[in-house]
Amino acid sequence: MRYEEIRRHVHEHFRELLLAFKGNIAADGPPDAHRLYALRATQGLASGDPETWRAAAYPTDTVALLSDFCARRDIALADLSEANRKSLLEALQAGHASMAAEALSYVSSLAHFDMAEAAQLPSATTIQTPHALQTAVTSKSVDEVAAIYFDEIKRTKPLAVKTELDRREALALLNEITEGKAITAIDKSDAQEVKQVLLRLPKNRSKMPETKGKTLKQLLSMSGIETISPRRVSTHISNLTGFFGWAADNGYVTENVFAGMRIKAAKSSRGDDREAFTVDQLRTIFRHLTVNHEGLVRSDTHKWGTLIGMFSGMRLNEVAQLDLADIKQDGEVWYFDVTTGGNESKSLKTIASERRVPVHRRLIDCGLLEFVEEQRSRGVERLFPDLPYSAANGYGRNLGRWFNESLLPRLEIKKSQLVYHSLRHTMATRLLQADAPEKHVPAIVGHSQTGMTYNTYFKDGFRPAQLKATIDLFDF
Numbered sequence: 441m442r443y444e445e446i447r448r449h450v451h452e453h454f455r456e457l458l459l460a461f462k463g464n465i466a467a468d469g470p471p472d473a474h475r476l477y478a479l480r481a482t483q484g485l486a487s488g489d490p491e492t493w494r495a496a497a498y499p500t501d502t503v504a505l506l507s508d509f510c511a512r513r514d515i516a517l518a519d520l521s522e523a524n525r526k527s528l529l530e531a532l533q534a535g536h537a538s539m540a541a542e543a544l545s546y547v548s549s550l551a552h553f554d555m556a557e558a559a560q561l562p563s564a565t566t567i568q569t570p571h572a573l574q575t576a577v578t579s580k581s582v583d584e585v586a587a588i589y590f591d592e593i594k595r596t597k598p599l600a601v602k603t604e605l606d607r608r609e610a611l612a613l614l615n616e617i618t619e620g621k622a623i624t625a626i627d628k629s630d631a632q633e634v635k636q637v638l639l640r641l642p643k644n645r646s647k648m649p650e651t652k653g654k655t656l657k658q659l660l661s662m663s664g665i666e667t668i669s670p671r672r673v674s675t676h677i678s679n680l681t682g683f684f685g686w687a688a689d690n691g692y693v694t695e696n697v698f699a700g701m702r703i704k705a706a707k708s709s710r711g712d713d714r715e716a717f718t719v720d721q722l723r724t725i726f727r728h729l730t731v732n733h734e735g736l737v738r739s740d741t742h743k744w745g746t747l748i749g750m751f752s753g754m755r756l757n758e759v760a761q762l763d764l765a766d767i768k769q770d771g772e773v774w775y776f777d778v779t780t781g782g783n784e785s786k787s788l789k790t791i792a793s794e795r796r797v798p799v800h801r802r803l804i805d806c807g808l809l810e811f812v813e814e815q816r817s818r819g820v821e822r823l824f825p826d827l828p829y830s831a832a833n834g835y836g837r838n839l840g841r842w843f844n845e846s847l848l849p850r851l852e853i854k855k856s857q858l859v860y861h862s863l864r865h866t867m868a869t870r871l872l873q874a875d876a877p878e879k880h881v882p883a884i885v886g887h888s889q890t891g892m893t894y895n896t897y898f899k900d901g902f903r904p905a906q907l908k909a910t911i912d913l914f915d916f
Contacts, residue, residue: 441515441524449513450531454539456688460695461543464628470547479540479547486537490529502529503791503888508678512685512696516597517791582623585692586611589683600787601831610679613638616656623693631697634680638673639703642666674703715857716866722916724851726750730806736850738842741824744811745839746847749860751800751914752776753867753885756860758793760835761786762823767799767812774799774809775904778886783822785829793886795901798908802915836860867914874913884911 465471471479485492506525509532510517520528586608593599599607617637618630637656642665645651651659659665681698688696717725728736729743737743748759758778763786766777776797780786788794799808815823827835840860848854864885871881882888883902 441520443527446524446528446531449515450528450535452689453509453513453685454535456685456696457699458539458542460699462546463695465547465550470550476544476547479544483537483540483544486533486540490533505529505532507791511678511682513689514592514596514682514686518597580623580692581620582611582615582618582626585623585687586683588690589686601785602787602834605832606675607679607683610676611683613641613676614680623687626693626697628697631680631701634698635673635677635701635703638676639667639670641668641673643668670703677701677703714859714862714865715855716869717853717858717862719916721851721853721858722750722866724853725847726916728847728851734850736847739826740811741826741839742842742847744808745824745827746843746860746863747803747806747808748776749863751803751867752797752911753864753871753914754778754797755789755793755864755886756836756840757834758788758886760824760827760839763821764812764816764823765821767809767823768796770796770904773904773908774804785834787834788886790886790888792882792888795883795886796904796907797884798904798911800914801912870914870916871910876910876913880907880910883907 506520506528507517509515509528510520590604590608593604614626614634617634618626621630637660640660642648642651642659642662645654645659648665651662651665654662677698681696681701684693684696684698687693725746728734729747732743745759748754748762749756752759754776761783762776763782765782766779768775768777776799778788778793778795778797780788780794812823815825824835824839827838829835830837833840843860844854848858868881868885871884880902884907
């Protein structure tokens with residue numbers, strides 16, 4: 441991407457935020473002292489050290505910051521060179537500082553009246569509010585604009601199936617909550633209502649007997665019903681923000697009414713918080729997987745699908761979608777090549793998920809390589825060909841359900857915080873407890889690294905041989 445294009449995207453993004461800021465003032469008056477303090481702090485951070493600004497602007501990591509911006513602007517992050525990413529980060533920081541400075545200057549100007557000039561009250565013909573501007577745009581339904589949006593994505597950078605389903609679900613909820621309003625008629629108050637409804641929306645409402653078939657109004661009047669998680673609410677709002685950002689860029693609306701509406705789920709309320717398994721629990725699971733004296737493990741897929749998860753830290757779907765070609769050797773080190781290559785149905789959660797994970801010594805001792813050769817002799821391509829594919833859940837659904845709903849309850853160690861994902865949590869926890877090299881743990885489990893050097897210049901990641909001794913630290 442050309443540098444001038446990067447600057448244009450950043451300029452349009454922050455200009456949109458500034459216009460929304462001014463629009464809010466026009467409707468509700470100047471910001472309070474708390475908001476002004478936040479603006480001044482933002483300006484100070486954005487005008488200072490890049491690392492400090494990035495940490496404050498997006499605490500997760502730099503790659504997530506870039507991914508979020510690119511999603512809003514419909515830019516393919518994977519197509520950006522390392523130089524592009526560096527330029528984009530610098531431009532985002534400068535744009536953040538400029539926007540905050542302009543906002544503060546505008547607020548300051550409201551405290552003064554220029555008496556040298558005759559006062560003129562703005563008329564409806566001289567100032568257009570965002571709502572008035574919207575009437576000048578040809579009105580389309582959300583579904584019509586969404587069809588164009590998804591068609592463009594399909595032609596430029598196809599989404600993972602689950603990601604597309606999530607976006608379509610968010611737009612369907614928008615339509616339901618706003619009762620099919622034209623996209624130009626959806627304003628900030630509608631966006632606020634959508635957010636409040638999502639925070640009260642029942643979980644699995646189309647499956648639970650008490651909520652199935654009920655209207656939205658009926659659902660919202662019910663009490664004692666478990667609602668969707670704060671993280672799920674955040675995902676819906678993020679998808680709506682990205683869609684309206686694209687719609688604004690392409691002239692279907694004049695502002696992104698969902699900009700700034702993201703919520704941050706408290707850690708204690710996140711549904712995916714998991715506990716690590718204890719040593720005794722790991723030993724019990726391992727004994728049943730390998731000895732199987734009670735016959736609880738009914739297939740090789742159950743056995744090896746769980747053992748790999750236990751000794752690799754890989755996600756459920758990363759294990760379930762492995763091809764035989766993904767088990768490779770680098771010198772004397774065997775490793776799992778966690779990638780989307782070789783099968784169009786494969787998907788990864790993030791960019792950092794693509795990695796090479798050494799095969800743990802205990803997997804080799806248990807006979808994994810012999811199992812791989814046995815599968816190859818059968819002429820199959822996938823390591824676990826009996827696991828069916830689901831657009832919503834990839835290949836991992838059956839393995840996860842067996843582990844969570846059959847094995848753990850039978851072993852009497854089942855509770856809500858202990859699921860297949862806890863194997864991954866256990867690996868990360870025990871490696872850190874074993875004083876594993878700081879940068880090796882995220883490289884093994886597929887988390888983004890921190891720091892400019894790793895994010896900019898370390899694209900290929902650690903070699904399997906570098907990580908082998910570290911992953912072998914995991915034991916019980």
